[in-house]
Amino acid sequence: MSDFTMPSLGADMTAGTLLEWYVRPGDAVRRGDIVASVDTSKAEIEIEIFEDGVVGELLVEVGTRVPVGTPLATILPVAGSAAAAGNGAAPATPTATPVAAAPPPASSPPTPRTVAPLAAASPPAAPPLAVPVEGHRTRVSPLARRVAAQMGIDPETVPGTGSGGAVTREDVERAATTGTTPPAAEPLVPAAAPAAPAVQSAAEPAVADRRSAMRKAIGDLMARSKREIPHYHLETAIDMTAALAWLAERNATLAPPERAIPAALLLAAAARAAAKHAQLNGFFADGAPQPAEHVHLGVALALRGGGLVAPAIHDADRLPLGELMAALRDLTARVRAGTMRGSEMADPTITVTSLGDRGADKVFGVIYPPQVALIGFGAIRERPWAAGGMVGARPTAIATLAADHRASDGHDGSLLLAELDRLLQHPEELA
Amino acid sequence: MSTTDELRTQVLEALGAIAPDADLATLSDDASLRDELDLDSMDMQGLVVGLYEATGIDVPERDYGKLDTVADTVAYLAAHRPGGQ
Amino acid sequence: MSGTTATRTLTYREALREGLRDALRADERVFLMGEDVGAYGGSFGVSRDLLGEFGPERIRDTPLSESAFTGAGIGAALGGMRPIVEVMTVNFSLLALDQIVNNAAAIAHMSGGQFAVPLVVRMTTGAGRQLAAQHSHSLEGWYAHVPGLKVLAPGTLEDARGMLAPALADPNPVLIFEHGSLYGLEGSLTDPPAEVALTGAAIRRPGSDVTLVAYGGSLPKALDAAETLAADRIDAEVLDLRALRPLDDAAVLASVARTHRVVVVDEAWRTGSFAAEVVALVAERALYELDAPPERVCSVEVPIPYAKHLEDAALPSAERIAAAARRTVGR
Structure with missing residues (x-):
């Protein structure tokens, strides 16, 4: 399971208001599908999803303004590998991959074989290093996840080169600069828009609010440009x-x-x-x-x-x-x-x-x-x-x-x- | 055969498509579209495309300048519709 | 600071002996006792020749009873002396566990601070010399569990020479673990020797890609691994813990914050090890700095074997450390 988060739609965006969901829990989605629309304070933007899957829970209600990086919905793995949504009562175990399939730790020398009567004195040696991860969850290091959130990047879309194919900080930074995913954005500053109400009227955000918010967003970005x-x-x-x-x-x-x-x-x-x-x-x-x-x-x-x-x-x-x-x-x-x-x-x-x-x-x-x-x-x-x-x-x-x-x-x-x-x-x- | 009113409706629809946030109800027939609606060359091109798709009338580029107001545009279309005036 | 410094070459064993000699000369309250420390010069030769210089009052051979002579050391410390107790190996210190844990570590706290126990207990730890299971285990992590104790693990000549003086000056019982494989380690010391801090970790080799946390006998292996890794353009930082209690949390966290990857080397068994403590610390307080799962390189979970090939196979090696480090960087 993974989270679909509020994306950064430009270097000047720190938060967005969810205007509309185009999907419901249980809907199958494919990478690139338009799943929601968001008011960035500059415009209404249709936002795409970056992975295949099934919509789990919608976490943010229409009309709510949330910082970039906030989970908007959970996305379950696509049917077939894991329990398909609505596939009957007994959920298949997503962690079906047998532990034995994990490669033995290359580092461990052969464990000296203890004779049977002494075996009790010998608890299992080093556990396998690669413990299978549940479902289709992409491996992302905690650091990479943190850096990606700051940059407004969905780390699950970044190709991983780290330990066990995990996405590392370097991978995220490379993606940010080569444009395979949205580039570096302003660090998330939840307090950046204190004037914005927590919940706005979704269908028709107040025009004056929108304009002043946009003016502020443009001003912030241009000030950064002139400053830096x-x-x-x-x-x-x-x-x-x-x-x-x-x-x-x-x-x-x-x-x-x-x-x-x-x-x-x-x-x-x-x-x-x-x-x-x-x-x-x-x-x-x-x-x-x-x-x-x-x-x-x-x-x-x-x-x-x-x-x-x-x-x-x-x-x-x-x-x-x-x-x-x-x-x-x-x-x-x-x-x-x-x-x-x-x-x-x-x-x-x-x-x-x-x-x-x-x-x-x-x-x-x-x-x-x-x-x-x-x-x-x-x-x-x-x-x-x-x-x-x-x-x-x-x-x-x-x-x-x-x-x-x-x-x-x-x-x-x-x-x-x-x-x-x-x-x-x-x-x-x-x- | 389009009446002038029908042409006028089509012009306003085409304008509405390129300037969805403009208040066309208050737009005078004699006001300059470029000034009142702040239309740029992309908008004018969009207007011509919209009119072409609605009426089949092809306004050549050299005549774009003749579409200055709603009244001008309706008159131009009326003059150039199949069958003439 | 002296105006002139020179360096000379000596062994870890000789560095320990110099520390002892200096301590015995500097303070009449200091004395050494333990099994065979006098006439025999110590089971590992650390106290050789000290009997001749300081006499049997201050270099005392004891009966084969760790509980008795460790308890005597506690009593002497309470009585105002500065005893140094040598226990042959950490395995045998288990016979003195009651004295160390129930008495030495607790008295200051149970007496509301009225009685300090300025006792130093030295003991050998670790494997690698074909001394079999009764002499080869690494149980210092057990002592590091106990509040009231300080647990040191000198991994360099400088610390072997220099840790004793601040340990004797400390009002708490201090345990010094000397890894058996280090006694013959050669190195150089400045003359006069530099003073060292009692606790606090030290970066023995700065690096940017992965932190190798080690202490005592694992330190040279970690440094060897770092050299191997450097040939593969992996820049490893080697952090010498020096003390297991108190653990220098800040140094561990700061290093991980720089390198974002960590390998902990601990010759003890993995289950319930001190390495687990270090990894838990990193997970609790630096999770979001981690760019790869932490790795532990520990001994295979068997009583340390006698046969050389089996003993070698059971212990952490520079190769295993380097392999773990490579996993953390995805190579």
């Missing part, structure tokens, strides 16, 4: 003539659902540029840069009425423009409707903020900890542009980079922006 991260900032102006012309030509041949907007082109270019500059794509954790293997592109999306969220598009550098646009449209719609998923919220490796056609000229970005860079695009506008000794009006965008000096230098950042520019002059590479 030695930012440097770069900007470069990009001639968008070629990119917009190519996009207009592409869109003209397509029905509305297939068309892409310029912002999608900018995201595609940013993701591919980030993939080439690993020191700007990843995390700073445990005192060292931890480059990520994938590009999970965080997209900063403003919420109507204030606030913002930055969920991730996974492996954005490998998506053709059409698929990236579809992902962006899907994400935007779900952000607007408040149906984001936990895995999208928690693991961006770099964030892009695009102010859109109504935005300001440029962004001076603030990095989302524990990420190490943020790319910003201002509005695409006609501006004077000098080329070939002539000044003319061209559509331009100002791209900016805010980056963490602990992980990279201005030269690295310049190369990323140069690559971004190059890609936007050759938009066909993004198709």
Whole structure:
């Protein structure tokens, strides 16, 4: 049996309010299933389960606000290995694995054989070291469990390399930095939201409460960023003539659902540029840069009425423009409707903020900890542009980079922006 | 054959889908959608897709700027629906 | 502190003898008694030549009755003397168990603090020399169970030489366990020798991956295991308990908090062992520091055999310690 816990859905989340259960005790669930929705104070998020099993007991009632890491439900092993839920009266013994199957302790030399009459003086020698663990419970060391709780990671999803295949602290920390599970989040501070009532109205959390809580969450995270991260900032102006012309030509041949907007082109270019500059794509954790293997592109999306969220598009550098646009449209719609998923919220490796056609000229970005860079695009506008000794009006965008000096230098950042520019002059590479 | 009222309903439904938290009941037909509803290019693209799916009318990109208000949008759709005006 | 220090090479046995000689010279109330400690020089040669130097009043041979001469030591301590009683092996100390547990350990408490028993009892413990079951057991953990006693286990020459003086100065009965396999251990001491604390654990080898907790005769084995592990890039810390009572809880917990893994080496049998006490301590107070189940390396649960190959097989070895440490790091 294991616990399904309140996940950390981003570095700024310390607690969440359970809004709805989509499962009931006895329901079979599979890894990846949406089982509940949670109000993080920034948004309503649909949360996934990370293991196969059967829902045991629901431990938290709808409407209750609990700290990250609090068990929400118990998950029983899947039927077949253990007593299936509702499988009749006599529960099978989950510890069916015979003790004898455990390997003998490699360390013990052969026990000297005592002669029979003396046997009573000789209690059993060293017990087998590997005592089978009941059911499908994953072995997690107490330290790993503690560290995982602090990081908001489900340790049961982490591959174990320790004693007997157990998940160790190192495994958890590796998972946190490589993004196989949600990355390091703020340590759990149960007292972090003293203003929040213990129980909120679930269906309609007070809008004002939500807004002020979100404002506080954003404020806390950005304060941490400004406090801890030695930012440097770069900007470069990009001639968008070629990119917009190519996009207009592409869109003209397509029905509305297939068309892409310029912002999608900018995201595609940013993701591919980030993939080439690993020191700007990843995390700073445990005192060292931890480059990520994938590009999970965080997209900063403003919420109507204030606030913002930055969920991730996974492996954005490998998506053709059409698929990236579809992902962006899907994400935007779900952000607007408040149906984001936990895995999208928690693991961006770099964030892009695009102010859109109504935005300001440029962004001076603030990095989302524990990420190490943020790319910003201002509005695409006609501006004077000098080329070939002539000044003319061209559509331009100002791209900016805010980056963490602990992980990279201005030269690295310049190369990323140069690559971004190059890609936007050759938009066909993004198709 | 859609009447203007039906088109108007479809426009408001499409707007409701991209801006679920907007209060459309108080939206004036002559108010700028971009200003009143704070629509960005993604929202406009969503609006066009929504209208396309509801009415089958394909608003080309160069005409997005003509969908400034609810009244403009209804008029544009009425002008471009199959069979013309 | 002297202005000049030099080092010289000697054995654990000689280091003990130096401690005795210094104590006898420093305080006229100090005397040594036990079986064959005088003319024979002690069953393990620790008190050789002391009879000639200090005479039969202060180096006293006793009859073969542990209860009697340990009781005499208690009486002498109550009377203001500073007796050192040598018991040949811990096995034979069982004959003096009543004196040690019911009298020496209890008198200060039963008298409301009116009578102290500043007695030191030295005895040999442990196996490894083919002396068979009646001379080879490790029962110091039993004494560590008893409040009122202090239980020491010097594992280095420095402690062999230096623990006696603070033990004699302590108002409580102090038991010093000398592991038989250490008497011939060679090492160097500074001259003049450094003073040592009566109790408190010592890190004999710092490390970051796993803590090897050991004491007395198991200490050299743990250090050997640490060297083996270092070749495999496993950085083991060796913590020498030095005293079993009082146990240095803080040192154990601090080390485990650094390494997150622990192997306890104890030549006694696993069941009800002092190693169990150390593991229980870690489980109670450092569970959330543990990254792997604790391991114990103890003797096989048989009376220690006489035959060499069986005796070797029964005892903790550097190989078994290293194997346990590897399990804790998952290799």
